[in-house]
Amino acid sequence: MTSSVSSIYTVISYFIPQIKALPVFGYYISEHxxxxxxxxxxxxxxxIIMGFATTTYMFFGMVLGWCVLSPLAQSKGWAPGPIDDWKEGSEGWIMWISLSIMISDSVVSLAVTVVKAINSLVGNFNGESYHGVPSAGEHQGLISGDEIQSDEDITSSTYHGETNNSDSSVHSGSTSGCDSITVGEHSKSTNHAYKSTKTKRPKNRNNTDLQPKHQISGYVTWIGLALSCLLCVLATRKVFGPIVPIYATSISVILSLLLSVLGVKALGETDLNPVSGIGKLSQLLFAVIIPRNQPGAILINLISGAISEAATQQAGDLMQDLKTGFLLGASPKAQFIAQIYGSIFSIFLSAIMYKFYNALYQIPGPIFKVPTAVIWIDCARLVNGAGLPERVIEFAIFFGVVFGIISLLKNTLTKDNCKYYKYLKYLPSGVPVGIGIYNVPSFTLARFIGGLISFWWMKRIKSENSEKVKMIIFSSGMILGEGVFSVVNMVFTSLGIPHL
Structure with missing residues (x-):
């Protein structure tokens, strides 16, 4: 149903493009x-899918950027050009503040993740689990007998039920290496360990969760990694020629491997992949590595940041795919093969679709403004010594510091160490605020309405999982219909069918 409504809207919007920008606040405000x-x-x-909190932060960014900062820059003469001019207008002026906010938030969040990762590595090296977080073996000890039986019933038809003899003691009601202690008794004996700041890891923990036939061999992993890195370097050289040195591409590939680990860890812990911050961090690092007077310094900076961000994005997607597959009982080897086929197919399809869109539409243009591309190129110019618009530096520093502090609070304070933790949700996160600033209001307002619908829906259903699934299906249909029928609009454009 929702897919049909979305499809109809998409077709109507082709013939009546005015509905894509309704002047609900008046024609003067719409124009200026x-x-x-x-x-x-x-x-x-x-x-709806993003949720009320994220869309509210975006709405706050929209109000801050387009209702406060943009009119201020226009009235003071700091942005003398047309409002939609990226170079001289206020849209370009507030973009720098958006960039400062997102970089500050992402870098602080990434720094906290690095510190936590180092602490985790130190804890693993010492055989300890920090912050009272139970290790995998201790999780087994806290599962009740009924839960274990239920878990066996669920996984008996999948490879997760294929365990060796050393694991069977756990599923039979006793802990590995302690057959005389039942699970319930072991649970009581470990209660004190959970309350302490660090606990010893079990020495006899078995980390194997599936049989080798379902795993990807180490040879495939390492050889594939080496070939992928080599292919990336050679492809970059082929496309951009000697203007992008091989050593610069090689450094960016190595750096992307390290940053991907941090991105995956952050995604697993917070459900947010800080790809934007990682890309900008890579750009900042290459501003130090590559001299400003080197030919193509800006292009090199863009390529290095793009490689790091793309690697982190793909690593996060793969982690989520494999985690979902694990929960569903899928074979990671089968997933790996499917992903290889899908990647090869998408290489050609994405290139073809880009050529189609680029031939039919102006990119960037009124329909596809690609503001993220402007963010990237301006960041590259900035770190390579380009100047900033008038008076934007003061606002960029101020808001960067403010949202850096907010990011630090949100990433370090917990329920255990701060009694005001529950109020942190009222502090807006930097990345969605930045997105709300650099995107036009029409982009944000509809999403905010979706967030309000999500808030109402979640309040109404409380905790019924079936209703939550219905909400996801409802919203997915809205996205799918418009996405599919955008291809129909592209066909209309290629045929030269006129608008009404």
Whole structure:
């Protein structure tokens, strides 16, 4: 149903493009401040999935950027050009503040993740688990007998039920290496360990969770990694030629491997992959490595950041895919083969679709403004010595510091060490605020409405999982319909069918 409604809207929007920018606040405000509303079902569906908190932060960023900072820059003459001019207008002026906020938030979050990762490595080296977090073996000890039986019933038809003899003692109601102690008794004996700041890891823990036939061999992993890195270096050389030195590409590949680990860890712990911050961090590092007077310094900076961000993004996606497969009982080897086929297919399909869109539409243009590309190129210019618009530096520093402090608080304070922890949700996170600033208001308003729908829906259903699934299906249909029928609009454009 929602997919059909979304599809109909998409086709109508081709013939009546005015509905993509409804002047709900009046024509004057629409023309001079770009405050419009786009009733896109896909945007609303995305807002439902994103949730109320994230869309509210984006809405705050929209108000801050487009209702406060943009009019201020125009009235003071700091942005004398048209509002939608990225170089001279206020849209480009507030973009720098957005960039400062996102970099500050992402770098602080990444720094906290690095510190936690180092602590974790130190804990693993010493055989200890820090912050009272139970190790995998201790998790087994806390599972009740009924839960273990239920778990066996669920996984008996999958490879997760294929355990060796050393694991069977756990599933039979006793801990590994302690057959005389039942699970319930072991649970009581470890209660004190959970309350302490660090606990010893079990020495006889078995980390094997599936049979070797379902795993990817070490040879495939290491050889594939080496070939992938080599292919990346050679492909970059082939496309960009000698202007991008091989050593620069090689450094960016090695750096991306390290940053990907941090990105995956952050994604697993917070459900947010700080790819934006990692990309900008890579750009900052290459500003130090590559001299500013070297030919193509800006291009090299862009390529290095893109490699790091792409690697982190793909690592996060693969981690989520494999985790989902693990929960469903899928074979990681089968997933790996499917992902290889999908990647090869997408290489050609994405290139073909880009050529189609680039031939039919102006990119960047009114329909596809690609503001993220502007963020990237301006960051590359900035770290290579380009100047900033008038008076933007003061605002960028101020908001960067403010949201850096907020990021530090959100990433370090917990329920255990701060009694005001429950109020942290009222402090806006930097990345969604930055997105709300650099995207036009029509992009954010529809998503905020989706967030409100999500808030109402979650309040109504409370904790019924079936209703939550219905909400996801509802919103996914809205996104799918518009996404599929955008291809129909592309066909209309290629045929030269006129708008009404």
């Amino acid at each position: 401040y770009l405050l419009n509303f786009q009733p896109s079902p896909a945007y609303v569906g995305q807002g």
